[in-house]
Structure formats: C-alpha cells, structure tokens
Amino acid sequence: MKKSFVLAIGILLSLPLLFGQDKAGKKDTTTHINLYTCPKHPGIVTEQPGKCPVCGMDLNLSQKEILKSQVTKAYTCPLHADVISDKPGSCPKCGTTLNLSLKERMKADAVGVYQCPMHSDVKSDKPGKCSKCGMALKKS
Numbered sequence: 467m468k469k470s471f472v473l474a475i476g477i478l479l480s481l482p483l484l485f486g487q488d489k490a491g492k493k494d495t496t497t498h499i500n501l502y503t504c505p506k507h508p509g510i511v512t513e514q515p516g517k518c519p520v521c522g523m524d525l526n527l528s529q530k531e532i533l534k535s536q537v538t539k540a541y542t543c544p545l546h547a548d549v550i551s552d553k554p555g556s557c558p559k560c561g562t563t564l565n566l567s568l569k570e571r572m573k574a575d576a577v578g579v580y581q582c583p584m585h586s587d588v589k590s591d592k593p594g595k596c597s598k599c600g601m602a603l604k605k606s
Contacts, residue, residue, distance in 0.1 A: 501528045540567040580605055 502525035504510040504518035515525050541564035543549040543557035555564055580603035582588040582596035594603050 502526060503528045540569065541565060542567045 499513055502512050502515050504521065504523055504525055506523060507518055507520050510518050510520060510525070511528065512525060517523065518525060541551045541554050543560065543562055543564055545562055546557055546559050549557050549559060549564070550567070551564055556562065557564060580590045580593050582599065582601055583604050584601060585596055585598050588596045588598060588603070590603055593605075595601065596603060
C-alpha cells in the first residue's frame with residue numbers, strides 16, 4: 467500500500483513535466499549559424515570549421531560572429547539548457563524566467579570589483595555609493 471501511494475505521488479508530480487514540454491506546440495525552431503572564414507582569404511566563407519580550400523589554413527569564426535558573441539547577452543532557462551535567448555523573458559517550454567547564462571554572469575562579475583553589501587547586483591569598477599540604497603561600495 468505504501469509503495470502504491472509513493473508511486474502515485476511520483477506519477478502525479480511528473481505529469482506537468484511530461485506534458486509541459488510541448489506547451490502550446492512551442493519549440494525553438496531558430497536556426498543558429500556560425501560563419502567561418504580564412505584569415506588570409508576573407509572571401510572564403512563556410513558554415514562549418516575546417517581548412518581553407520585555397521591555402522589549407524584553419525578556418526576561424528568570422529569577425530562578425532566574434533563581435534556578435536561579444537555584444538549579445540545570452541539568457542537561458544534554468545530547467546532547459548537548450549533554450550537560449552538574446553532577450554530576458556520566459557522559457558517557451560515551461561514558462562520559467564530566463565536568467566543570464568553562466569558565461570554572462572562571469573563576465574559581469576569580472577567587471578565589478580566594488581559591490582554593495584546589501585545589493586549584490588550593484589557593482590562598479592571604482593569605489594562609490596550604491597544607486598539603490600546609498601551605502602558605500604565594498605571591495606569584493
């Protein structure tokens with residue numbers, strides 16, 4: 467009897483996860499393409515890394531792709547690692563709020579050396595006061 471009860475609770479708790487995956491038929495159908503170019507022959511452009519057909523050098527990410535990755539912030543779903551967005555919002559699969567990706571959080575942490583003791587999101591590269599509460603920023 468006890469095993470049946472635990473099994474029933476487990477099934478009930480997993481149902482939203484099973485049916486929430488294709489909520490309203492929303493799936494990420496965006497095609498993400500990276501462009502690779504030869505350092506010596508910028509006219510050679512492919513969608514996959516490899517060797518330049520002219521000189522045999524390794525193809526690198528194009529300058530445009532590098533700039534795009536540096537400027538674009540990435541937001542991810544804490545439950546679905548495959549859900550990535552360039553804007554904050556909610557996950558199309560489960561509705562959870564998207565958070566800054568680990569890479570973006572690490573970049574933000576590297577910038578600020580001074581931080582508010584009450585508001586960990588307020589950071590600066592120089593000493594000053596917190597914009598929310600006015601407390602002095604402490605060196606982190």
